[in-house]
Amino acid sequence: MTPSPAPTAALKHTPLHQFHVDQGAKMVDFAGWDMPLHYGSIIDEHTQVRTRGGLFDVSHMGRLMFTGRDAGPFLDRVCTRAIQSMTDGQARYGIICNEQGGCRDDVLVYRLGETEYLMVCNASNRAKLLEHFAAVKGDDVFRLEDTTESTAMIAAQGPEIMPLIARHSTEIAELKRYRFIRKNIMGLKVLVSRTGYTGEDGVEVIVSTDGFVARTALKMFLKELDDLGDTVRPTGLGARDSLRLESAMALYGHEITEDIDPLSAGLGFAVTLPKKSGDRFIGQDALERIQADGPARTLVGLSLDTRRAARQGMTVRAGGNDTGVVTSGCLSPTLGTSIAMAYVDRAHAAEGTTLAVDLGRQEVGATVVGLPFYTR
Amino acid sequence: MPSVNERRFTESHEWFAADGGVVTVGITPYATNELTDITYVEMKPAGTQVVAGEALGEVESVKTASDIFSAVSGEIVEVNDAVSADPALLNRDPLGAGWLVRIRVDDLSPLEGLLDQDTYDERHPVD
Numbered sequence: 001m002t003p004s005p006a007p008t009a010a011l012k013h014t015p016l017h018q019f020h021v022d023q024g025a026k027m028v029d030f031a032g033w034d035m036p037l038h039y040g041s042i043i044d045e046h047t048q049v050r051t052r053g054g055l056f057d058v059s060h061m062g063r064l065m066f067t068g069r070d071a072g073p074f075l076d077r078v079c080t081r082a083i084q085s086m087t088d089g090q091a092r093y094g095i096i097c098n099e100q101g102g103c104r105d106d107v108l109v110y111r112l113g114e115t116e117y118l119m120v121c122n123a124s125n126r127a128k129l130l131e132h133f134a135a136v137k138g139d140d141v142f143r144l145e146d147t148t149e150s151t152a153m154i155a156a157q158g159p160e161i162m163p164l165i166a167r168h169s170t171e172i173a174e175l176k177r178y179r180f181i182r183k184n185i186m187g188l189k190v191l192v193s194r195t196g197y198t199g200e201d202g203v204e205v206i207v208s209t210d211g212f213v214a215r216t217a218l219k220m221f222l223k224e225l226d227d228l229g230d231t232v233r234p235t236g237l238g239a240r241d242s243l244r245l246e247s248a249m250a251l252y253g254h255e256i257t258e259d260i261d262p263l264s265a266g267l268g269f270a271v272t273l274p275k276k277s278g279d280r281f282i283g284q285d286a287l288e289r290i291q292a293d294g295p296a297r298t299l300v301g302l303s304l305d306t307r308r309a310a311r312q313g314m315t316v317r318a319g320g321n322d323t324g325v326v327t328s329g330c331l332s333p334t335l336g337t338s339i340a341m342a343y344v345d346r347a348h349a350a351e352g353t354t355l356a357v358d359l360g361r362q363e364v365g366a367t368v369v370g371l372p373f374y375t376r
Numbered sequence: 377m378p379s380v381n382e383r384r385f386t387e388s389h390e391w392f393a394a395d396g397g398v399v400t401v402g403i404t405p406y407a408t409n410e411l412t413d414i415t416y417v418e419m420k421p422a423g424t425q426v427v428a429g430e431a432l433g434e435v436e437s438v439k440t441a442s443d444i445f446s447a448v449s450g451e452i453v454e455v456n457d458a459v460s461a462d463p464a465l466l467n468r469d470p471l472g473a474g475w476l477v478r479i480r481v482d483d484l485s486p487l488e489g490l491l492d493q494d495t496y497d498e499r500h501p502v503d
Contacts, residue, residue, distance in 0.1 A: 042438045043413045238438060308416050308436055331415045
């Protein structure tokens with residue numbers, strides 16, 4: 001082992017920070033936030049979410065409110081999905097592209113009302129997006145409020161989550177995927193959506209943390225968690241990563257970056273070309289060209305002939321020639337095999353193709369497999 | 377000269393315990409805690425001659441892969457197959473059943489330059 005680096009200073013704390021510390025979490029710097037990596041074992045937490053239920057603090061993610069006459073048209077102009085045409089209470093996953101079609105970020109946009117929208121973005125891209133939105137706002141009339149640090153966001157995921165919720169609220173239990181409801185409980189604003197990033201069923205909850213009522217309610221909620229026993233356990237970012245990887249969900253900085261377009265990333269479902277409304281979005285010209293030509297490289301799943309993990313940046317070869325690069329990899333806790341996602345040249349992207357991954361000191365065989373690796 | 381089974385530690389988180397001319401090597405609880413869940417262990421096979429400062433093998437966790445370095449020179453006489461078969465054993469019992477290799481050495485003096493238990497623990501407390 002190499003000696004560990006010195007701790008970094010001045011990390012942001014989520015409203016649940018003390019809870020993580022009390023639970024004995026190993027805390028790490030994640031995009032400037034002091035976040036729980038795990039509470040003992042990443043693999044155990046992963047299995048807990050696949051078999052029962054896990055609770056994730058995702059308060060570090062950006063939460064941006066768009067309010068005003070042009071909020072909808074503006075979002076249609078910066079996002080790859082149709083935003084205004086959603087119904088109230090609906091959310092969509094989309095991409096914020098640059099002019100070249102590369103990904104500035106991947107986001108979830110919620111329609112709260114005709115002139116009111118919420119965007120959840122990656123923590124690492126929040127400042128960049130705020131700058132971008134300010135730069136392209138032009139004469140559009142709307143207010144953009146960054147509510148990240150006045151709210152908390154918690155994901156509850158796993159097969160036992162919805163049955164558990166059904167005991168308390170039929171309204172939430174009956175939510176369809178990518179639908180949400182808002183409640184105002186004694187001054188505490190709560191938004192519950194049937195969304196997630198694990199491949200399991202569940203919800204994500206956003207609550208206001210401004211003021212005494214909100215802080216008290218949050219404390220009561222966390223105290224309640226002690227009584228859930230083994231049904232729902234706190235889960236760290238380590239398991240969040242392996243869960244999303246098994247489910248082949250893109251992670252910004254890995255499968256998608258400013259230099260990778262959503263079509264190459266297999267995110268065609270998150271790109272509406274063209275939108276029915278006729279709205280054109282930033283990056284649409286580039287994406288239309290890429291769609292016409294077909295992407296040169298494709299994101300594929302790899303199953304490796306080893307119990308070692310492939311890591312981001314490792315070279316993929318076909319017949320001794322470089323043909324691609326690994327974006328994410330892990331020893332899949334659910335499957336027990338080494339899995340990876342990688343960009344490879346189109347010629348070597350067909351399922352069943354035999355490739356090799358350079359793990360550093362050894363090269364191991366790998367087979368192209370369909371994505372996702374895991375479905376519930 | 378360290379007494380029998382008294383552990384010595386490196387700044388790179390390996391431990392060494394001498395018993396006569398055979399030194400058992402492992403990694404510390406601090407190391408396993410930092411690595412998180414260990415998923416793969418591959419040590420050089422028995423019979424390999426190792427030189428102080430060289431890698432004995434690799435330990436891979438959910439997070440990262442790490443070389444394990446030898447502080448002594450000699451011949452690997454035994455590899456702990458139990459940890460290769462069940463890498464999580466290293467997380468459960470790094471100072472006991474999770475040992476990695478045994479090395480037969482002629483010269484134990486390099487161990488004298490390593491950290492003793494108190495100094496190591498003070499520098500690297502397990503949180």
